[in-house]
Amino acid sequence: MPIPTEPIGSIPRPRELIDAMQQGLSPEKMKPLYERAVRDTIQRFEATGSPVITDGEQTKPSFVTYPIHGLETLAPGGVTIPFADGHTRQLPRLTAGPFRYRTYAAAYLNEAKQHARVPVKQAVISVSALSLLYPQDGIAGYPQASFVDDLVREGERDIRECLTQGAHNVQIDFTEGRLVVKLDPTKQLLKSFVALNNRVLERFTAAERKRIGVHTCPGGDQDSTHSADVDYGEFLPSLFQLKVGNFYIQLASERDRGRVLRIIQQHMKPDQRVFVGVTDPINPKVETPEQVRDRVLEAAEFIPLAQLGTTDDCGFAPFGDDTSTARETAFEKIRARVAGTKLASQKLKV
Numbered sequence: 450m451p452i453p454t455e456p457i458g459s460i461p462r463p464r465e466l467i468d469a470m471q472q473g474l475s476p477e478k479m480k481p482l483y484e485r486a487v488r489d490t491i492q493r494f495e496a497t498g499s500p501v502i503t504d505g506e507q508t509k510p511s512f513v514t515y516p517i518h519g520l521e522t523l524a525p526g527g528v529t530i531p532f533a534d535g536h537t538r539q540l541p542r543l544t545a546g547p548f549r550y551r552t553y554a555a556a557y558l559n560e561a562k563q564h565a566r567v568p569v570k571q572a573v574i575s576v577s578a579l580s581l582l583y584p585q586d587g588i589a590g591y592p593q594a595s596f597v598d599d600l601v602r603e604g605e606r607d608i609r610e611c612l613t614q615g616a617h618n619v620q621i622d623f624t625e626g627r628l629v630v631k632l633d634p635t636k637q638l639l640k641s642f643v644a645l646n647n648r649v650l651e652r653f654t655a656a657e658r659k660r661i662g663v664h665t666c667p668g669g670d671q672d673s674t675h676s677a678d679v680d681y682g683e684f685l686p687s688l689f690q691l692k693v694g695n696f697y698i699q700l701a702s703e704r705d706r707g708r709v710l711r712i713i714q715q716h717m718k719p720d721q722r723v724f725v726g727v728t729d730p731i732n733p734k735v736e737t738p739e740q741v742r743d744r745v746l747e748a749a750e751f752i753p754l755a756q757l758g759t760t761d762d763c764g765f766a767p768f769g770d771d772t773s774t775a776r777e778t779a780f781e782k783i784r785a786r787v788a789g790t791k792l793a794s795q796k797l798k799v
Contacts, residue, residue: 451794451799452754452758452790452793452794452799453500453501453724454499454501454724454758454786454790455499455570455618455760456494456499456501456502456503456570456761456783457572457666457763458505458506458622458767459505459509459512459766459767460494460505460779460780461765461771461772461774461775461776462505462769462776463485463486463489463776464772466483467769467770470510470769470770486507487504487505487508487560488564490504491504491561491564492564494780495565495566495567496780497787498788499567499783499786501568501617502561502565502569503561503571504558506557506764506766508557510769511767511769512572512624512767513540513579513622514540515554515574516550516551516552516553516603517541517582518551519552520551522543522544522545523541523542523543523544523582524541525539525541525542526541527539527540527581527584528540528542532668533674533675533677534672534673536670536673540582543588543596544588545588546588546590546595546599547591547599548596548599548600548603549599550603550606553606553607554572554573554607554611555613557571558611569616570616570617570618570619571616571618571619571620572619572620572621572622572764573607573620573622574621574622575604575621575622575642576601576646577623577625577643577646578622578623578624578625579604580596580642580645597645601645601648601649605649605652605653608649608661612660612661616660617660618662618695619660619662620662620695620697621646621664621693622664623642623646623664624665624666626639626642626643626665626684626688627665627666627676627684628668628676628679631678643688647690647691647692650692651692658692658694659694659720661693662694662696662724663696663697664696665688665697665698665699666698666699666763667679667699669730669731669762669767671773672773672774674731677702681703681712682712685716686712686716688716689716689718694721695721695722695723695724696721696722696723696724697724697726697760698713699762700726700744700762701727701728701744702726702731702732702762706744706748707751710748710750710751710752711751713725714752717752719756721756722757723757724758725744725745725752725758725759726760726762727744727761727786728761728783728785730761730765730774730779731763731773733774733778735781735782735785736782736789737789738785738788738789738791740785740789741759741786741788741790741792741793742789742793742796745757745789746796746797749793749797759786759789759790759793760786761783761786765778765782766779
């Protein structure tokens with residue numbers, strides 16, 4: 450396909466898997482359920498015609514907590530993330546060092562590659578999101594600077610193992626980026642988050658960074674968002690300071706896509722590709738291929754074709770217990786994205 454198209458990551462889990470996760474079944478009983486969900490997800494993903502797929506994050510507890518799931522040095526009471534509909538998600542807090550990931554994303558990649566016949570991309574969580582684990586009052590004997598050093602090293606390993614083990618590319622989930630503008634309108638926190646992520650990215654060569662991207666959206670959980678009210682104009686200029694080759698930007702659900710595209714056009718760099726969101730996972734109505742085509746044509750008025758790609762606005766179920774979107778609806782939207790991107794490519798004679 451001349452205009453590349455990729456998913457973001459998560460697909461709603463089968464009901465039997467969600468129920469089993471909530472019941473806290475033993476790893477031995479969970480294993481066949483996970484394996485069945487991954488195989489089914491990959492088969493359905495490939496049936497959409499998507500040239501790049503994921504494992505749907507079927508075995509991740511959530512897109513943000515997978516590295517620390519089961520870590521013994523955690524306690525409740527961390528940062529709380531409020532969503533527009535009133536529900537919240539709360540991170541744990543770190544209680545001791547040194548900080549180490551318990552699970553690296555390459556484990557998910559390796560399992561997916563055993564079943565996939567097309568390239569597989571792998572999503573990882575940003576180190577800036579995990580930096581929120583460190584409590585404001587500190588940890589005795591483990592200063593924040595030491596934590597950040599450990600975090601940067603672990604973040605590099607998470608990405609590097611995926612690249613080494615054959616990921617089509619690696620996508621850093623930076624969904625907290627727009628949120629921190631809301632939490633700190635001075636944008637100093639955003640500036641520090643960009644700098645922290647760049648500490649990781651600077652450990653990779655220019656060639657490696659072409660296979661690394663970053664995803665941004667205003668959150669997408671239980672059909673609600675945490676920062677859609679934040680002006681993209683306050684965030685996107687900083688986003689493009691990240692030293693990656695690909696940007697996956699939520700756009701389909703924006704009220705004024707033209708304005709956002711003008712901001713992207715102004716701040717994107719010549720060596721960066723922008724994958725614009727053309728389907729909205731929060732909206733239960735499935736887009737038609739023609740609607741997707743028109744959104745791609747709109748984006749092509751602002752973004753050079755050689756730098757344009759398409760994606761979904763967000764993952765369809767970033768948290769393991771999210772049942773707000775039907776599993777089949779997710780795949781129908783992906784089919785529309787693939788077909789609509791192809792129609793746009795034909796129209797543009799790419």
